[in-house]
Amino acid sequence: MTYILNRLLSVILTLFLITIVTFGVTNILPGDVAMMIMGTQSNPEALEGLRQSLGLNDPLIVQYGRWIGGMLTGDWGTSLIFKQPIAELLLQKAAASAVIVVMSMTIALALAVPLGVWAAVHRDKWQDTTSSTTALLGVSLPDFFWGIVMILVFARWLGWFPSSGFVDPAEDFLGTLRHAFLPSLALGLGLMAHLTRMTRSTMTGILNQEFIRVARAKGLSERTVIWRYALANAIGPVITIAGLQIGYLFGSIIVMEFLFSYTGMGWLTYQALLNRDLPLIQATVFVVAAVVMLTNLAVDLLYVAIDPRIRLG
Amino acid sequence: MNAPAKPIVSVDHLRVEFPTRGGTVIGVEDVSFTIAPGETLCVVGESGSGKSVTSLSLMRLVEFGGGQITEGALTFARADGSTLNVATASPEVMQGVRGNEIGMIFQEPMTALNPVFTIERQLTDGLILHKGLSQQAASARALELLKLVRIPEPERRLKQYPHELSGGMRQRVVIAMAMTCEPKLLIADEPTTALDVTIQAEILALINRLKREKGMAVLFITHDMAVVAQMADRVVVMYQGRIVETGTVTDIFENPQQDYTRALLAAVPKLGEMKGKTAPERMRLIGDEAARAAAVAPKARKPEVLLDVRHLTTRFPVKGGILRRTVAQVHAVEDVSFTLNVGETLALVGESGCGKSSTGRSILRLIEPTSGEVWIGGRDIRALSHHDLRRARADMQMVFQDPFASLNPYRRLKDQVSEPIQNFGLATGQALKDRVEQLFDRVRLPRAFMTRFPHELSGGQRQRVAIARALAVNPKLIVADEAVSALDVSVQAQVLNLMMELQEDLGLSYLFISHDMAVVERVAHHVGVMYLGRIVEIGPRASVFENPQHPYTRSLLSAVPIADPRKRRFADDLTFKPITSPIFPLGHTPAPSTYTEVAPGHRVLHP
Missing domain, CATH: 3.40.50.300 (P-loop containing nucleotide triphosphate hydrolases)
Incomplete structure (x- = not known):
């Protein structure tokens, strides 16, 4: 319990720091919100009036307080370019991206864990070399390359999956999955490399432990020894890395959603940045940061569930 | 059969x-x-x-x-x-x-x-x-x-x-x-x-x-x-x-x-074989008759105190709670006092967690003691500034249990042995080179080993290098923390004999920290038995081993297996009392250690 409270406390503190940084950085950026709204040719008096009504002339600390207050009460402001309430907009796009995040991580783990285990079990043999070559190939080529390959192979030649677009999950969930699959696969291949290496190295360490020999001495089958006794011990660090990769994923998702014209969070961020939609940028950054933090918290709690030794701390 | x-x-x-x-x-x-x-x-x-x-x-x-x-x-x-x-x-x-x-x-x-x-x-x-x-x-x-x-x-x-x-x-x-x-x-x-x-x-x-x-x-x-x-x-x-x-x-x-x-x-020391002898004796090694002869006549020395430890106490904080505050303390070393004479060996024995290693490290201030005094050569180590402490460490060196871990795997052995000499500016150039060669001779390692790396040596050879490194600055005191415990028995005997030989020749004093009662019986002049951070019994080796007074010393001695099939001891299950926790809440003030003298120099802790 103490551990969970500790972690929650630090998450809240970090989120608070993130709001300050986000707010600070977006306000230092050149560009005037009022001018963005009214256009560069507008009347200076009208501009000034808009600034007044938006509160842009207030001291920064007051503006920050207002922003935080709004964030806390669910009033996230209105997007300048989409003319829509930001909270609503973000929720919709975040859901679309969540499909990609979950799917790509599932693909990455589903490939990486068996590959890493396989490499560790056959350490320094051809299986190990194959596994590390595959992993290296995944990481050394950028994800957009894989994206292009996916489009060529699965959309253009085979025609199994659509090459672009997005379907609202409320209307056609299977359609959403079909549209999300190729970008997810492309991202998953990039994520897989690290996870494979991590699985291999933790498994190698665990397989040399005495309790593995003890498990074999009990007459347990190799399958039980490797997939239960060893993997239960080795999976923790792999999941931790996967959690950290969620943060990295938000970076690459921008490119990938753009490539596949998939209108999710990445696509939204791209639009917001391109058009200097400050309120939207601030909210997006905050949401991404919060999601990354909470994912990592969830991962750490999962780790606690897996490894009883951490419960004491 | x-x-x-x-x-x-x-x-x-x-x-x-x-x-x-x-x-x-x-x-x-x-x-x-x-x-x-x-x-x-x-x-x-x-x-x-x-x-x-x-x-x-x-x-x-x-x-x-x-x-x-x-x-x-x-x-x-x-x-x-x-x-x-x-x-x-x-x-x-x-x-x-x-x-x-x-x-x-x-x-x-x-x-x-x-x-x-x-x-x-x-x-x-x-x-x-x-x-x-x-x-x-x-x-x-x-x-x-x-x-x-x-x-x-x-x-x-x-x-x-x-x-x-x-x-x-x-x-x-x-x-x-x-x-x-x-x-x-x-x-x-x-x-x-x-x-x-x-x-x-x-x-x-x-x-x-x-x-x-x-x-x-x-x-x-x-x-x-x-x-x-x-x-x-x-x-x-x-x-x-x-x-x-x-x-x-x-x-x-x-x-x-x-x-x-x-x-x-x-090469196996047998507990009890030193009965009736007062001075330590070298291990019998077949083919090392010279060492045996030399051991017959140990030099008589006038007792002169080198190390005087008074009321040494070391506690470690136990952190807990959301703010990681100190919530309790481990009483690792609790009111420990003893003296060690020039040219003699005091063995600290006890089981894991009894505080024997913490005592050794506290004396060198590798960990900071909480209170007490450590007098060596007329100076209180505890009162020294960091600069003076560094100087003072030339007088006291340490040999650790695992020589593979205590030697740097990436440096040649001669550089590792010469390093302390250079640190203290004791020799340079040809003099330094000569000194390192002498040290390799001293611990009976071929000079060809000087340019090798630790992984090229066996465990016993590595421990000899560690000893040479400790000797490099002409220390008066060597704290040997389980220095032979990781070695094979025949190698252990050789290293023990080397240590005893060095003691006789150089007048070294050893604080010999060990869990092995049979080895201690062989090498120590005095023995201190530690339990839960305190010395429960201390005195001349013969007196402590032949006439143990504290219940813990007795149970410890009774648990040691003897290398003699006619002296079998473990007929049925024995139950020794588990060691209680040395963790106490903050502000807990334990009673000072007080002793009764049961024989000359042989003191037993009051319960």
Whole structure:
């Protein structure tokens, strides 16, 4: 319990720091919100009036307080370019991206864990070399390359999956999955490399432990020894890395959603940045940061569930 | 062992090879022996002798370590009356034998249990697998097993995880695990090496009782001749992958035929053999008669105090809560006082966690003591500034247990030995080079080793380098923290003799921290017995060993196995009191240590 409270406390503190940084950085950026709204040719008096009504002339600390207050009460402001309430907009796009995040991580783990285990079990043999070559190939080529390959192979030649677009999950969930699959696969291949290496190295360490020999001495089958006794011990660090990769994923998702014209969070961020939609940028950054933090918290709690030794701390 | 029964295992001309990139390495060669039901066969040997390879071959576990059985037969009499050649059996058949008909106990209780599964799960999975029991029936049996190995509060242990149990309890769980299916053969591979001596005594007694009650055969692998003397019916002595000698335990100990066996036995200190002697004596090493002669006449010295430790106390904070505040303290060293004379050895003995290492480190201020005084050569080390402390450390050096960890793997040995000389600016250029050469001569290492790296040396050679490095700055005091504990017995004897020789020649004082009572009896002038951070008994070695007064000293001495099969001690289970926790709440002020003098210089802590 103490551990969970500790972690929650630090998450809240970090989120608070993130709001300050986000707010600070977006306000230092050149560009005037009022001018963005009214256009560069507008009347200076009208501009000034808009600034007044938006509160842009207030001291920064007051503006920050207002922003935080709004964030806390669910009033996230209105997007300048989409003319829509930001909270609503973000929720919709975040859901679309969540499909990609979950799917790509599932693909990455589903490939990486068996590959890493396989490499560790056959350490320094051809299986190990194959596994590390595959992993290296995944990481050394950028994800957009894989994206292009996916489009060529699965959309253009085979025609199994659509090459672009997005379907609202409320209307056609299977359609959403079909549209999300190729970008997810492309991202998953990039994520897989690290996870494979991590699985291999933790498994190698665990397989040399005495309790593995003890498990074999009990007459347990190799399958039980490797997939239960060893993997239960080795999976923790792999999941931790996967959690950290969620943060990295938000970076690459921008490119990938753009490539596949998939209108999710990445696509939204791209639009917001391109058009200097400050309120939207601030909210997006905050949401991404919060999601990354909470994912990592969830991962750490999962780790606690897996490894009883951490419960004491 | 009259009228030998049909053996349960017979090993014939076993040969195990390990294919490596550098060619094939032979693990064992031409190894043959048999084990009868109800018999304990001890396989004894030093590191690299192939004793573990032999035991792993019997389980066919050797192939998981990259080994291959290339020759020989391992015939095992199965429960159903048939025989099985383990060397050629299919992996599936072996899975049915392992843990079912052959049980195995390993060395490291701390790592032998899977840390993420409960004790119950680890005890029951073998039963479910081999005996087809339901989870419920298996759990009931697991509870019985924990009672069989006499674990306190067995019901609670089932639901616990390994890290919640002490080392002794974990080893009991490992033994219970090996016993789950009532195997006909129990293989114990160094089962007590990692344990404290009182816990070792309990585990040895437990194995003996189980063997007697269940009529098992036991294959007991160990490097410790004293344990062999206590446990074995018959003994196999191994050296470099081959059997040197086989015989009954009394034959091996009293009438060894081979030089290697004789040398091995000679190198083993026997507790009690120093009775009636006051000064330390070098180890008998075959082929080292010169050292023996030199040891006959120890120089008489006028007692002169070098190190005077007064009321030394060291506590470590225990952090807890959301703000990581100090919530309690570990009383690692509690009001410890003693003196050490020039040219003498004071041994601090005790079990793990008793504070002996913390005491040694506190004296050098490698960890900061909480209070007390440490006088050496007229200066209080505790009162020195950091600059002066650095200077003062030239007088006091340390030798650690693991020479592989205490030497830098990336630096040549001569650079590591010369480093302290350069740090203190004691010599440069040719003088430095000469000094390093002298030091290598001094610890009897060839000068050719000077340009080598640590991994090119054996354990004993590495420890000699560590000693040379400690000697480099002409210290007056050397704190040797378990300095010979990781070494093979014959190497240990050589290093001990070297240390004693250096003491006589250079007038060094040793603070000799050790858990090994037999070694301490051999080397120490004075002995301090530590328990829960305090010295419970201290005095001249002869007085403490021959007339122990404190109950803890007595139980410690009674737990030490003696390398003499005619002095067997562990008839049945013994129960030593578990050591209580040295963690106390903040603000707890323990009573000062007060002593009664029971003989000249021999003091015992008031209860």
